[in-house]
Amino acid sequence: MAKSPPVFRFAPSPNGRLHLGHALSALTNAQLAAHLGGRLLLRIEDIDLTRCRPEFEQGIHEDLGWLGLRFAGEIRRQSEHFADYRAGLERLAGLGLIYPCFCSRREVKAAVRDRELETGEPWRRDPDGAPLYPGSCRDLSEEEGRRRMAAGEPYLLRLDMAQALARLGAELSYTVFDAEGGERLVAAEPERWGDVVLARRDTPTSYHLSVVIDDALQGVSHVVRGRDLEAATDIHVVLQRLLDLPTPLYHFHPLLADETGQKLAKSRQSRSLAELRAQGASADALRRQLGFT
Template identity: 70%
Template sequence: MAPSSPIFRFAPSPNGRLHLGHAYSALLNQRLAARFAGELLLRIEDIDLTRCRPEFEQGIRDDLAWLGVSFAPAVRRQSQHFDDYRRALDRLEAMGLVYPCFCSRQQVKEAVGRCEAEGGIPWQRDPDGVPLYPGTCRGLDEAEARRRREAGEAHVLRLAMDRALARVAGESLAYRLFDEAGEECEIAVDPARWGDVVLARKDVPTSYHLSVVIDDALQGVSHVVRGEDIEAATEIHVLLQCLLDLPTPRYHFHRLLGDETGQKLAKSRLSRSLADLRADGATPEAIRRQLGFT
């Protein structure tokens, strides 16, 4: 049987309009999919039902069509697949690898502050600079935790990192990193750096980490091309793939684009959107040339 064609994906969130950084990522996915004779999929990552809106999704489609980026016909919209994520979460819970945490962000911050005061040294941070969860609810009595969940108390579901790593002891936790020429190397990962990460919330049965792993597996994604700001989080994804017996794609992490101040382009900083540039008279050809895609 002939090997299947590589499958790439571009996966924006409809919580604002695309900017030049998104354009670079989409165009790079398109170029590498073509170079490796693969297929490019569009995924709409809209698990955040508060911030994601239909008009932003339409804007994404308009911007990509204007830019000249085309996709395979089927589009996966995460908000339509919560059952897929819930099944994976249930499986992890059945393994004893997930526990409910009833701490608010403020309570976590206060607990970390107490730990720092008592220990006299800064609390350990994850690769994004966020203090690791101090484990306040990790030893909560199961009956008490069940009662509080059934009562509807707000909570998140965390991965018990120590138990998860014990579960995969002896397994090779690594992924294949590829460059634009197709050369590859193996990268070992250390998920313990992230501590007990959040996998779901009471009102949303998933998180970015869980949903992206499930989506890539169900869509048959073989090559993931995304910004270098997500590189460290791949450690969590490799662990989840191992726990759930899912394939690990090959990964490529591209540079991030900055503004005139050197800050990364971001919706949260109201970076100029493609729609703004288009309104000012920019053409798709000019944008592609600016980003190095001639």
């Protein structure tokens, strides 16, 4: 039986215009897909309905077309598939691994500060630098949780990481691949993330939940993304195992930084591809600048 060709995906969010970092990621995906004889899909990650806008999605298509990129198959828009994510969340809830959390960010910070003062020791941080959730709502009774949710209190749905890891038992790992076809096994460390958020009252999913479900439903076999998301792969491996989904191979490319040394980001108003184009930059020159011929 012939082996299926590998499937890659580029998955931007339409919450701003693409910048050079996005171009690097898209071109790296395209290069590796071509090198390995694979297909490259386009996915629009627009679960944040308050920040994602149609004009930004149109900008994505303009920028990718200008770069000369072509994609296979239909475009998947996450906002059209909330039912898929809800089903995954319900399955995790059925395993007893989800609980509602009613703590605001301010309350979490206050609880952590109190514990630091009490113990005299710094509280653990996750790989992004945020304090681990101290579990204030983890032991609420189901009855109280349902009552507060029904009363309209803002809430998050968290994964009980300790229970999830206890259920999975064996150590978790995933495979990283390189452009030459080499592979190496990497041990996952999901406990360093604590009880991650998987959904909110107004959004029935999160990046972590939606991305693993999308990758499985789209048959993605190779995930290529920036090193800033390398640590988050720990969470994705846990969810893949819990939901009986395949774990793709991963490749993490370097990040681009601005003149201050900070990584390019929409939130920092990094210069967009549209701005570069308006200033006379050519796609060929930009590709050469990023190391692509």
